[in-house]
Amino acid sequence: MLDVEPLILDELKRLSPYEPELAGDWQTVLARAGAIRPDRRLPRKHALWVAAAVLVLLIAVAAPALGLGPPFLDFFSAKHAPKRVVHQFAIMGVGAPRGMNPHVIPGQTRLVTTYHLRNGKRMPLWVAPTRGGGFCYVLGGGGCVARHARISDRNGDLNMSQLDVARFSNRGLRTIEGSVANEQTAKLELRFADGRQVTLPLLWVSPPINRGFYLYQLTDAERQPSHRPTEIVALDQKGQVLARVRSIFRLPPSWSNPNRVSNRADRHVILRSGPLSIAIAPSRTGGNCSWLQYRGKTIGSGCAPPRFQTEPMEGGFSHGKGFTGFDAQLKPNVTRVVLHFQDGTRLTLQPVDGHVLYNIPKTHWPRQHRLVEADAYDANGHKVASQKFDPHQIGLYDCKKTIAIGAGQRACP
Amino acid sequence: MKDPDRRLSELEALYRERFPHFVQVACAIVGDRDRAMEVVQEAFVGAIRGRDRFRGEGPLEAWVWRAVVNAARDAVRRPLVEAGSEPDAVYQVPEPVRRLAPLIAALPERQRLAVFLRYYADLDYRTIGDALEIEVGTVSATLATAHATLRKKLRKVEADA
Known part of the structure; x- marks a missing residue:
């Protein structure tokens, strides 16, 4: 009688190979299940902070750090995106060249925050995780960030892969937005050609996103060459530089x-x-x-x-x-x-x-x-x-x- | 009933030890590795949330396998929304037709799942029964029927070749 068992075993191994090196992310599973809070050092009156953080995020004024630690958002408690936004994420990567598909999970798109601009305009920040542990976002424009982005430091940059700086430009640089990856970041500073600096409010988002988001709206004066931004710097509690980006602010030739x-x-x-x-x-x-x-x-x-x-x-x-x-x-x-x-x-x-x-x-x-x-x-x-x-x-x-x-x-x- | 936190530790141990096997079975069902990993995550999220409901009548692993298999079946039934899944089908380079693959795919669902759990996860009949919510005797009969079907069809394929 034909012994099919070895044949079945052989064929199944080809169909779906066993990959012993595969490992899931237990912390993400716990966070999704709401079993534990991610380990963040926050003072007890967290709920009051979140309310204060919403005010801080009004970027008409560069808000100073509260001194008690940045606001924190449990990603899975954030509001789900409506269908039209989910669709925007669903088409990210569709038709992408090999290796460039971010593999976003559009069904998990959520509203992380809404920024209020000086002209009264509101800009919601939508974020969705990707299967590789990174995330995609839509904020006016949008993009995706890999979990372990390999970005080489250019002249004057330091650990650029930990400090994502995108520019939203509408007839010239108006807002600067992005995210930080390093959880040791206690302060994010935007520095200007005239020597000034402002502290950018950060909103930390829990796993699976695990990033601190920021947005700063430039004043008209700050868009002039002599007052323009020159670098953005992430600092730890002791004021040590964790990451720095300068290259993106250099004037185009x-x-x-x-x-x-x-x-x-x-x-x-x-x-x-x-x-x-x-x-x-x-x-x-x-x-x-x-x-x-x-x-x-x-x-x-x-x-x-x-x-x-x-x-x-x-x-x-x-x-x-x-x-x-x-x-x-x-x-x-x-x-x-x-x-x-x-x-x-x-x-x-x-x-x-x-x-x-x-x-x-x-x-x-x-x-x-x-x-x-x-x-x-x-x-x-x-x-x-x-x-x-x-x-x-x-x-x-x-x-x-x-x-x-x-x-x-x-x-x- | 066991302490829920202890149950959580047991689930964590299971997750860490058997994750590749869970993904292997889920992948055989949903046909895509990334989707399979997501399915396993979902299954464990559900298991954690419902860990108080586990009554200990069978092994915890069987209970989790049931969650994984059900999550994978649900994923197959859900319309595909995630970006990138259909492009993979477009990109797929045709592979040489394998003798057994289409025959396995053509098995009725319960036989196919029993085959996956037996050969991928190397589960005993009791655990397979708990995962598929059937009696041990039925597992034995299901696998025997699957083997007989595959043997018969394989002989036919060879005769036609």
Whole structure:
């Protein structure tokens, strides 16, 4: 008689492998069950503090720290989001490239707080946990933060991964908002070019979020260059710096705007491929500015000096209704670029003034025929750069029939 | 009745020791690892909240397994809202058809769950019975029927090949 037991065991292991290294988060389970409060050192009159904290969060005035510790919110006691907000979170990551899906849990979206701006506008902060232990948020705009974000410190920054600073910009920098990860943070300071500093009120939120949130609305004076913010600093009880972010406050270089550093009269087309073209003009800061155009209309432009290109080839896709193109900027030593498609087709492009451009034809839009790799070669035939592309990236190629991609969204496969 | 805090400690020990097994079974039911981890979390949240209701008539583990299996079944029945689950289906590279996988998937639910609990979690018949709320004798019969069905269908697949 056929012994199926070993076959079943073997097949089941393949279907759902055993992963002994998997470990859940017991503290999160406890918090969700309401079994214990997370371990936070709070004075007893917590309820009164929460009420005081609501007032503190009125950001018409930079409120000083209460001196008794920041306010705390038990995440699972916060109000559930309405359906339209849940849907906003549900579509985060839908269609995202591989590895970029935050895996948000939209059904757990909750209202953490509502900020009151000076113009009377209210800005609710909606937050939802992600499966990886991070969170996503919506506050005007929104985003997601990984549990262990790997962010390299740039010039002047310290432990940037622990201090998330996003900017909400509406015709210039108006509010600064973000969160801190380090629970040792006793004080968060915003420092200005004129030497002033203000303490930013923090609202700590329990696991699974485990972050302290802040928002500061700049005054008109603080938006002037001589009074603008220069850094945000997280300090512990002893005043030691735990984290610091400066880089985000540096003024953007003027050369990043091609129209400012080049003359329109000097702009000329150097490459065409189907409806796509690339035009360049000399930049006053060195090198060329370039414009990627679709039927003569600019869809992308750039103007960094040559020293800012660190890779021999920096390529990518542009796409819209009825077209998908590949273009790349190349260092002078690159003499050809070879494109590889899934069906074995190869195509060689010759750079012109440091650019290549290819309008991908419809024959290469369907799966199994897509562009998967671009290789750059020098004059000696050595491969100096290679870029790989995910042929499963949805929404990159136009199609006749969209498919459902989750959360009620549709896109081209 | 045991002290609820002691019960909480027992649940914690179970969670820490058997978490990968719980996820393995939940994953076999819901078909997605991340979702399976969420299902196991939900099951334990429910178990903690309802720990006073556990009367100790069977092992605690069986009671928790019941919660995990029910949470996984509920997850399969719930409409998919979370971002990223359908894109995984779009991204999935077709794998070679395996002989046994579709046959297991085609088993009636109780037989399929009994198979998962027996082979993934290595539970004894009593615990499987408690988890699925059936008698021990029924567990034995259920597994025997599942084996017989798979054996018969496997022979047919081989004969047709």
